[in-house]
Amino acid sequence: MVDLTTDFAGISLRNPVLLASGTCGYGEELAPFLDLSRLGGIVTKTITPEPRAGNAPPRIVETAAGMLNSIGLQNPGLEGFVRDKWPYLARLDTKIVVNIAAPTAARHGEMAARLEDLEGIAGIEVNISSPNMKDGGMLFGCSPSASQEVIAAVRAATKRPVIAKLTPNVTDITKIARAVQEGGADGIAMINTLLGMAIDWKSQKAILGNITGGLSGPAIKPVALALLWKVRQAVDIPIMGLGGIATADDAMEFFVAGASAIQVGTTTFVEPGAAADIVAGIESNCEGAGVSRVQELVNTLRT
């Protein structure tokens, strides 16, 4: 028996595998395909203070070893989430991390304060990294001072663990990581999507309605690993790794690079049950390697 239990920034997980924000809706969408109680947890689609309709279509394009999306944070808004989505999530036998984004630091704080009323939320993931939001998201996550300010506002408003989700679209991600640690983040999730674009040269038009979007899937795994390894050396708080994880072997690579837990995103669109298979694969990989606790592997890269 391998011990898969993981304490991530005060969130106790039965195993270190979560579903990534925006790729599992609010749980209900995936439940027919996947036993959610087999997972460590799920991270909700980003919610914003007001409902958002998202960007103009087309909003998804397949790319080599990945996909581009420009959904634009379509969501029912904070009160719509509380009323229509939370009651289902609250009944699930898995940890629920709620992902939030807002146009100002203060409004992030207000959202976190409102969520204090809901019993059972395991943690708050702050999306300071969406490339598909013109009034927030990556705008904050590209600036150390703005990142710190947003995280500090959330920190002041909640007793729950606060996880900052970082963008790879910066010159030096370690500066952002240090800033969110300084702002009081308990953990980091990385990476969000890489800014990308697809073109139909015959019509000379961008394929996405929003022109640019976010690249995800196996194509970005090497970028995610390199950035994670750099951030691991720059901060003390735990890191959730994601970006292109499709197999249990991918997950093992993230543990070795320094991730204490991982999230599965785009792969779920290819195989809805993949995250549960990854949990089983991590267990058998550990068994095969004589590792009795998955956490022993974290940050063990030999250089």
Ligand SMILES: Cc1cc2nc3c(=O)[nH]c(=O)nc-3n(C[C@H](O)[C@H](O)[C@H](O)COP(=O)(O)O)c2cc1C
């Ligand atoms: C269709 C789609 C929607 C997404 N929506 C969100 C979102 O609402 N909030 C967020 O923080 N990340 C969002 N992401 C980013 C993922 O959570 C993840 O960071 C990224 O896709 C990299 O992981 P992956 O390669 O495993 O998908 C979205 C990704 C995709 C593909």
